[in-house]
Amino acid sequence: MNSVDVVIVGSGASGAAAAWSLSRDANLRIVCLEQGGQGDPKQYPTTLANWELSRHGLASSKPSERNNHADYPIDDTNSPISIANFNGFGGSTILYSGHFPRFHPSDFRTKQLDGVGDDWPLSYQDLEPYFTLNEKMMGIAGLVGDPAYPEYENLLPPVPMGPAGQKIANAFNTLGWHWWPSYSAINTRSHGGRGSCINLGPCNTGCTQGAKGSVDVTYWPIAKRQGVEIRTECSVYDISLNQHDKVNGVHYVDAKGLQQFQEASVVILACSGIGTPRLLLNSKSVAFPNGLLNEYGNVGRHLMLHPLAYTEAVFEDDLKSSIGPQGCCILSQQFYETDMDRDFSRGYTMQILRGAPPMETAVSGYMMRRIPLGPEHHKEFAKYFNRTVGIAVIAEDLPHAENCVVLDDENCDINGMPGVKIHYTLDDNTKKMLAHGVERSKHVLETAGGRVISSFAPVKNAGWHLMGTARMGHDPKTSVVNSFGQGHNVENLFVVDSSIFTTSGAVNPVATAQALTLKICDHLRNNLSDLERST
């Protein structure tokens, strides 16, 4: 294979942003290797009436349900939260809800402010221009002026709340609590050559309309036009070093099952908080016998997952609650910042979720013995369908070295590369936070006139937010990469996905991961010639 300037491993949220950012320099030769295949939006489940069935099949967030050859074994039996992801062109953005808030200024200074976690080696202000740029590229809807954030510059019009959102918003007002229309990667008018959302709801099985800002329809079309070559169904299993212990490329198995080597001056990892440590740990050498960048045993540690609590209520009125983007309605950050009067540090976001679609309503109602079989079935079903509203509490997850990803040599993928085992427990701070969130969720739903029908924490199948396993910091003994996502001792190896997060914040991570990527890639582009000379 011809040598390239940059090889990017992973085509998801961060890999796509990196590809776009770097390819603005037309002189750079860039290849992206993606282990999954290329999907076809015309074939997404939402083109069929039975789209709900795909949530437990091809479009499941659980690798074990998808039966996709691109997935690798993930043993999460030692975790109360299961790992959720998607391996394919566009990564997990294909299935995400598109809930897109930024981290807050305090999220970068948890040690300084609250004596917990660690401080990031950069600040909100450092990322602010990149947040703005990224929101333009991804097409973010929302409303400027939110008192819970420093000023946003510009957003698309907010996603409509619908009658359900209005009901909950009024309850927040009654309680005197913060709420705001969700920041959503969903076109509410034409933007970026894509059409507007038509409020169907099933965003999590892929958006056929292209209104949801998944990176296959935002960054990638431009990155490809700018010359980036994408190779799908290519599984990287090793990052190679030269005689000076700098990276010189990656070994991978291509779509035909053949082993290949792609030589590159710079390697960028964007494989998620699970895939990135897996690849680093598997890249063993004389210089790094325990895995690349793992001299101090930090790779794979400090896994953070954003434990969720969920509370659901049913209302007397037909709220048409299943209509509209399921995960994007309104949010509340009333309990986001640390309050010394509470028994926990840091805080959480309340993400208001629209009601379940028909099949989910019927099946969960049957399982919970709310909806009977027989003559009363339809009347009882009608009391729930379009009348439920949920609140997901997204809790800040503090970093602990014991929460980790390790290689699982006994369970390998189809190419023989080890899968991973997850070791993860909830700390007391998180448990108290979740309990607080459940009580406050019940309070707001009851204030809105709802009857709470379900409430639990943590939510098992909700490990979407994979953070911290190749954390950034100033000190090589306690972190894996520096503030530019650059390996402490391997300067031409960069990590750009959410594995570099020092702390987790309490919001969905994609906006922050992509802003970090854009910042890192600016630095990389400005220093690429020096890097190439030194290697």
Added chain:
Amino acid sequence: MIDILCDTILPGDEDLGLPSGAIIDIDRYIHRADIGAQVKEYGQLLDELSLEKFNEGFVALDVGLRLEIVELSRRRNNRLSNIIIIHCMKAYYTDANVLKWLPAGAVPPFPAGNPLKEDDWSLLEPVYERGQAYRPVSP
């Protein structure tokens, strides 16, 4: 037999204008879901219980007695019963005609989508009035 089961657990409702579970193409669903063997096993269980209790096969019973047998089957073999009952529900609630009758908004292939009214953002006035809610952090 499976269509009789669907009609039993999901009978039509004239008041709500909803069709019986018997109208859906359950055989096609079973084939796609590859659950033929489990459906056969559950059918045998229903027949066994019907004969035990009423000396007749399941399909020969009237709808009230059939429902009684279905409930009994849940106590006898909860796992198998739930698998088949839930599959019947999944088949019913993903059928295009049922979705139209519910109504569940636009039904794929989504020619029009679902309109939502413009929101009145003056609802946010109290939130504005309370002022800054994020913590100041020195750079």
